[in-house]
Amino acid sequence: MILEDAPLILDAFDVHKSYGEHEVLKGITSEVMKGEVVCLLGPSGSGKSTFLRCVNQLEKPDVGSIQINGELIGYERRGDKLFELSDDRLAAQRCMTGMVFQNFNLFGHLNAIENIMLAPRLVLKQDKDETRHEAERLLDQVGLKGRERAYPSQLSGGQQQRVAIARALAMKPQLMLFDEPTSALDPQLVGEVLSVIRGLAETGMSMMIVTHEISFARSVADKVMFMADGVVIEVGPPSQVLDNPQAERTIEFLSEL
Amino acid sequence: MNSTRAQALLGADRTAATDGPRPRGATSIVQVIPARYPYRWIGGSIALLLCVWGLYTVATSPNITWSVVAAYILNGTILEGMRLTIVLTIVSLTVGVILGTVLATMRLSNNPVLQVISSAYITTFRGTPLLIQIIFWFNIALVVPVIRIGWPQAGFGFETQTNVIMTAMTAAILALGLNEAAYMAEIVRGGIISVPKGQDEAASSLGLTKRQAMWRVVLPQAVRAIVPPTGNQLIIVLKNTSLVSVIAARELLTATQQIYSTNFYTIELLIVAAGWYMVMTAVATILQGYLESRLEYSLRSRTHPFHKRFVRSLLSIGRKNYMEVRG
Numbered sequence: 001m002i003l004e005d006a007p008l009i010l011d012a013f014d015v016h017k018s019y020g021e022h023e024v025l026k027g028i029t030s031e032v033m034k035g036e037v038v039c040l041l042g043p044s045g046s047g048k049s050t051f052l053r054c055v056n057q058l059e060k061p062d063v064g065s066i067q068i069n070g071e072l073i074g075y076e077r078r079g080d081k082l083f084e085l086s087d088d089r090l091a092a093q094r095c096m097t098g099m100v101f102q103n104f105n106l107f108g109h110l111n112a113i114e115n116i117m118l119a120p121r122l123v124l125k126q127d128k129d130e131t132r133h134e135a136e137r138l139l140d141q142v143g144l145k146g147r148e149r150a151y152p153s154q155l156s157g158g159q160q161q162r163v164a165i166a167r168a169l170a171m172k173p174q175l176m177l178f179d180e181p182t183s184a185l186d187p188q189l190v191g192e193v194l195s196v197i198r199g200l201a202e203t204g205m206s207m208m209i210v211t212h213e214i215s216f217a218r219s220v221a222d223k224v225m226f227m228a229d230g231v232v233i234e235v236g237p238p239s240q241v242l243d244n245p246q247a248e249r250t251i252e253f254l255s256e257l
Numbered sequence: 258m259n260s261t262r263a264q265a266l267l268g269a270d271r272t273a274a275t276d277g278p279r280p281r282g283a284t285s286i287v288q289v290i291p292a293r294y295p296y297r298w299i300g301g302s303i304a305l306l307l308c309v310w311g312l313y314t315v316a317t318s319p320n321i322t323w324s325v326v327a328a329y330i331l332n333g334t335i336l337e338g339m340r341l342t343i344v345l346t347i348v349s350l351t352v353g354v355i356l357g358t359v360l361a362t363m364r365l366s367n368n369p370v371l372q373v374i375s376s377a378y379i380t381t382f383r384g385t386p387l388l389i390q391i392i393f394w395f396n397i398a399l400v401v402p403v404i405r406i407g408w409p410q411a412g413f414g415f416e417t418q419t420n421v422i423m424t425a426m427t428a429a430i431l432a433l434g435l436n437e438a439a440y441m442a443e444i445v446r447g448g449i450i451s452v453p454k455g456q457d458e459a460a461s462s463l464g465l466t467k468r469q470a471m472w473r474v475v476l477p478q479a480v481r482a483i484v485p486p487t488g489n490q491l492i493i494v495l496k497n498t499s500l501v502s503v504i505a506a507r508e509l510l511t512a513t514q515q516i517y518s519t520n521f522y523t524i525e526l527l528i529v530a531a532g533w534y535m536v537m538t539a540v541a542t543i544l545q546g547y548l549e550s551r552l553e554y555s556l557r558s559r560t561h562p563f564h565k566r567f568v569r570s571l572l573s574i575g576r577k578n579y580m581e582v583r584g
């Protein structure tokens with residue numbers, strides 16, 4: 001599915017991030033090609049969330065460069081100098097990535113369709129009717145046709161997460177980031193969310209997914225990246241990393257699941 | 258439980274009360290005698306006697322002319338004073354809410370200068386007596402005798418004596434509004450903090466700027482936490498308006514004082530004013546309750562109205578009189 005010479009959507013190079021003395025990311029290099037699905041695995045506290053948050057600039061890396069679709073994130077390069085971008089420019093750049101959080105983070109004061117419409121209207125200044133039309137189509141895509149007017153509190157966790165996915169898609173991102181999208185769900189609701197993500201993969205969306213669902217990763221990922229203690233331990237196709245891991249940390253992690 | 262139902266239950270054959278050992282798991286229905294609370298009656302009686310005695314003293318005092326109270330309740334000056342009190346309350350609270358929201362967002366911004374200014378403002382205005390602030394604003398002309406905006410000499414802008422602008426009413430609105438802003442700032446800040454951080458992050462990840470995230474996502478949700486304490490502030494501001502009588506702002510208490518300074522029915526007129534303040538706070542309380550219920554605050558811990566709880570706790574009634582027990 002991925003062309004050999006497909007363009008790079010995400011090109012992260014040597015990303016470092018510390019909180020005080022604690023270095024959480026110790027030089028992460030990672031690539032996602034157009035249409036590629038990368039699953040990010042690793043024990044809790046290994047820095048997976050921090051890496052995703054660096055990619056969409058919710059956190060600012062201390063060192064390292066991140067390019068999305070060829071555009072340097074967080075800085076503007078002029079000659080041999082990098083100029084930090086203002087908050088407003090950063091906000092505009094964040095539209096290139098869509099983020100889906102573990103806790104859904106739907107806007108509690110807005111119903112499903114308003115959740116989806118808010119950012120396209122405010123940020124992209126899209127026409128209202130067009131946005132509504134698009135939002136309805138997205139709700140249909142995630143299997144929630146007819147729940148336009150439901151408030152987050154009236155939806156199950158699985159439904160909320162599917163609205164959250166639709167909300168991110170409404171910004172037409174180049175790259176979707178999922179941070180443990182099913183970890184907060186009751187087991188019987190995991191499937192509906194994973195199948196929406198699977199459907200998204202089939203549309204050719206480039207994605208980076210942090211997950212603990214190994215069988216899902218095996219079936220959906222083009223590439224699996226295993227992280228521990230802020231470094232990438234092993235990268236490769238699922239058949240290699242999941243079924244025939246080489247590094248000791250990976251073997252240990254997979255056996256504990 | 259009424260007695261017919263109890264009888265029916267007692268009559269049920271599986272619950273026939275007998276002595277001696279009973280089969281495991283069998284149940285019987287026995288009457289419950291509620292505990293009596295004699296001290297509630299004694300304490301209540303003493304307190305009630307004291308109240309009656311106090312009220313009787315006031316009501317029958319030859320020094321209070323109740324006909325004067327009645328005569329002034331709908332007096333024109335009093336009603337005009339009340340109108341001003343209401344205007345003053347609404348305007349001050351509005352100033353407080355708007356400025357308080359600005360101060361709260363300043364306090365929570367990433368700009369250290371704005372943070373410090375906001376903190377200093379809140380500390381100053383909460384740390385000094387409102388009465389002093391009222392007198393201060395009324396006398397601001399002593400500090401700033403002339404107010405100049407623009408450059409009047411060059412033909413644009415304007416200039417005026419501070420005293421012309423700083424009437425008692427302006428000073429009252431400034432003092433009450435600026436003071437209220439300090440309290441509202443803390444209330445709004447608390448409301449903002451109560452909104453989970455993920456809401457702001459989700460908004461950011463969708464490309465909203467910090468300002469858009471604050472005004473379109475965080476603040477609308479903070480409102481749930483802001484409205485109830487703001488209702489309390491409404492009542493506090495309403496009563497605080499009486500303090501501006503020191504600068505004779507013509508609101509209810511000033512109007513009252515004006516009348517009794519000429520006819521010397523001091524207590525009678527204070528009773529009139531107090532009565533109206535109570536009416537206004539009662540209306541404010543009802544308004545507050547309405548607003549809260551509109552926001553779906555179902556935090557009602559007390560399900561029974563007051564008069565029912567009153568009787569119940571004195572008489573120990575309303576509990577089950579019969580109870581099914583094992584053995």
Ligand SMILES: Nc1ncnc2c1ncn2[C@@H]1O[C@H](COP(=O)(O)OP(=O)(O)O)[C@@H](O)[C@H]1O
Pocket residue numbers: 019024042043044045046047048049050051
């Ligand atoms: N805002 C923060 N401040 C301080 N430490 C943090 C912060 N966010 C994450 N960390 C620390 O960084 C480490 C990696 O966290 P995280 O990226 O959430 O790991 P993962 O998602 O892989 O479980 C953890 O030890 C965590 O305590």
Ligand SMILES: [Mg+2]
Pocket residue numbers: 048049050179180
């Ligand atoms: Mg995480």
